[in-house]
Amino acid sequence: MRREAPQKLSDYGPLLFPAGMLIVFFVIPFATMIAVSFFKRDPAGFYSTAFVFDNYARFLSLFFGKVLGFSLFLAIAVAICCVLLAVPFTYLLSRSSRRTQVVWLVGLLSVLSLSEVIIGFAWSTLFSRTAGITNLLVAIGLMSQPVALNPSFGAVLTAMVYQALPYTVLVLYPALVRLDPTLTEAARTLGASPITSFFTVVVPALRNTIMATLIMVFIFALGSYLLPQILGRPQHWTLSVLITDQAIYQSNMPFAAAMAVFLVLVTLGLVGLTLLAGRKGEAA
Amino acid sequence: MNVFLQRVYLGLVGLFLLLPLMVVAGVSVNEKQTLAFPPQGFSLSWYGEIFANPEWRNALLASITLAAVSAALALAIALPLAWFLWRRHAPWANVFQLLGIAPFTLPPVITALGLLTFWATTGFYGQPWTAAISHAIFFVTLPLVTLSLGFSSIDRSLVEAAATMGADDRTIFRTVVLPLILPYLVSGYAFAFVLSLNEYIVAYMTVGFTMETLPIKIFNALRYGYTPTMASVTILFVAIAALIFSLVARFGDLPKLLGAMSNNDK
Known part of the structure; x- marks a missing residue:
């Protein structure tokens, strides 16, 4: 079948509903x-x-600058942690059997789809004094009494890495599955250890993918809204929290909208960078 | 030794992903209304509470209704669009593909605020159906991506053969195209359904004051302290997600759906 250009007006029929919905409601x-x-x-x-x-x-204002600075810093920290953890993980995953892959993918998708509220609640439980992980450390004698680990920056960061890690893996997955296995085989034949070949062959081959993933995870983390509120102190609140706070509780929709527009510009700039990185990758 | 190290690494990541859920599962079977781990006593009554307590039951019903309706609407937007883009050569129409992907790519608070200002301006703010439309737009990306993938995997000569034998567009769609993309249709619906079920901020900003979905209910409850029902609801939601994605994996090709090439059996 050849893809023909639409000739009659009625050929555009299928486009009517989707286009209408997207224009009116987006x-x-x-x-x-x-x-x-x-x-x-x-x-x-x-x-x-x-x-x-x-x-x-x-x-x-200084206040806005601080919130923006913290949001960017937090998102960068999350992106770096996630990529550091996810690249070796996804590499190993892509080399395992299909059955194993499917099981992991189901698990990753399940965690990825979890509500931020649920992730926040789960980690606040894990960090709590009465039911938390410190009880375990007390039980094996590493600590003398259980303590609460939240609210704190560490708690926010851990939960956000938890939330973004499955996303990072799924972004990296297609590129790593398609990575030519003969590359590493060649390195191995020439005497490199698996770890050396991972760092000297796999990582350089994926440099652009890793850059693009960093930016995508950064944008994903920038959207985090509930975790800083559930697990952090007010100084750990992000731009997303501030936007919602202004829109709903301070009833200052214009200021909220201005911040949202600013956030869009930051995001679009970064998406542009991602596309640029991708294009360079194709050229190379 | 190296295989051992690899297993350890995979195991540690798995533990990181499972640990919070295991603790919540433990907490959810506490006999009394205390936040304690390891659990004191064993009781499944907090699971019964989700259905027995009208507040939680209504929130659960609201969430499931919202997810079912919005996922269907997302599919109704994505299917004709993906079909048109595959069937016709109209480069400018790719703009709509981009519009379909944008809401999901931008930080959610932006889509949420855009819809909030829109519903407030048009005077429909707070109506339950606005949440369904909002979620459909927010999640239309998912069926759009799975369907585009599904269409691109159809062998165009099949359609040509049907056309040569005299089938018109409508017949071709019903007898050739639809059966071939059905798995992608189902998985697109499943993705949108599960994510809508768990979505907080768009639902909160559009109908947060008039309707309580389950995530909104959990967050509101969290502000006033702890009730074990939060834990049982969390485990219920994890189970629903795992079940739905297992079904998608069982009846579809999950690695392919997530971007791997098909049939790379090892």
Whole structure:
């Protein structure tokens, strides 16, 4: 079958519903949000129509700078931890039998689909004083009494790595499965140990994939909203928390929208970088 | 020795993924309403509580209804779009593919806020059906990706053969295309369903004050302290997800669906 260009108007029929839905419920809301980011806050209702840059000017405050800085730092830390853990893991996974792979994939998808609320609750239990992991350390004599490990930065980071790790593995998986096994075989034949061949052959061959994955996990982690609230202190709250707080509790939708637009720009810039990295990878 | 080290590494990652769930599973069978591990006593009553307590039962029903409806709607958007893009040569229509993938790629709070401002502006803020549309848009990416993969795996000469024998577009779709993409249709629905079931922020920002889905209910309960029902609900949700993805793996090709080449049996 040749793919023909649509000739009659009716050929466009199938496009009608999807295009309509996406335009009305994604493009228009998005445009509304951008418009609202220039509006003025109305304490009585949601907002009043205006065209001001005040909402963007508030970015220049020290408080906003701190939140933004922390959000970026946290997302970078999560991305690096996840990629460090996931690259060797996915490599080993892609080399195991198909049955083993399927079992792992089901498990990874199950963890990935878990609600942030559930992940937050599970880790807050694990970090709690009465039911937590420190009880185990007390039992084997490493600690004298159980302690609570949250709220703390470590707790937020651990739970976010937990949340993003399955995602990282699934992003890396296709590239690693398709990696030509003869590459490592050649290295082995020439006398490299498996670990040497992993670092001298596999990692360099995947340099662009790893870069792209880092950026994708970074964006994923940037969206984390509940974990900083459940497991962290207020100074560990991210831009996502701040946006929701402004929109729902402070009823300042224009400021929330301005922050969201800013977050979109950061994200789009990074997606652009990812695509660029991907293109370079193809050229090489 | 090296195989041993590899096993240890895989095992440690597995332990990291399982540990919180094991503790929650342990906590969920505590006899009394205390957060204790190892569990004191053994009781499954907190699982019964999900269905016996009207608050939890309603939240569960709301979540399942929302997931079922929004996943169906996501499929209804994705199927004609993926079919059109595969059937026709119309490069500009790829814009809609991009629009379908964008909500899922951006941080969720952005889609959530966009929809919140939209529903507030149009005056429908808080209506339960707005959550279904919001989730359908947010998760349309998943069926769109699985269906695009499904269509690309169809051998176009099959369609050509059917056309040569006189079948029209509609007949071809029903008798050739649909059976071939059915597994992708089902897995796309399954992915959207499970993720909608677990989604918090979009649901919270669109209908959080009028409807309690299960994730919203858990978070609200978490603010007021601990009840063991949270633990049993968590385990229930893990079980649902694992069951659905096992079924997808059983009836479909999970490694292929996730981007590996097919039939690389080893």
